[in-house]
Amino acid sequence: MTNQEAKWILEAEIEKKKKSIGNESNFLRELTDDRSVLMYIEILQSEGKPLPAGSGYDSYTEWKTQIEKEIKSGETSLVRIETERAELRAFEFFVENAPLVDSPSEA
Incomplete structure (x- = not known):
């Protein structure tokens, strides 16, 4: 695989990572x-109250x-x-810094 091919793959992965990371606030709210x-x-249970109606x-x-x-x-x-x-x-660093032309030892 050439650096250019790797960059194309990682560019798509970068977008997926950004979308996933963007969900952090949703997870924090749910948590x-x-x-x-x-x-x-725990309060209801310690007070000996019955389960709320329709709790499931x-x-x-x-x-x-x-x-x-x-x-x-x-x-x-x-x-x-x-x-x-x-x-x-790491992906962004590679995409920004890897040379487009692979060295002869990588080819």
């Missing part, structure tokens, strides 16, 4: 909401388990975004 719901569940869950444990999974998923997404930021920097 904040999920953590608030988890606190709400059979128990507080089931509800908490689902919210904890969503929190874990959101945290994992934020870690992935940090990795994508590093990849983006």
Whole structure:
């Protein structure tokens, strides 16, 4: 593969990375909401209140388990975004700095 071919591939990947990183604020909002719901569940449960009508869950444990999974998923997404930021920097550096003509040893 030539540097030019690699640059074309990475330019497309750069756009994908930027779009994915752009979703970070959505993940942060969802994570904040999920953590608030988890606190709400814990308050209701500690006060011995019944599940809210129409909650869709059979128990507080089931509800908490689902919210904890969503929190874990959101945290994992934020870690992935940090990795994508590093990849983006590397891809942009290559695209900006790699020579268009490959050296004879690379051909």
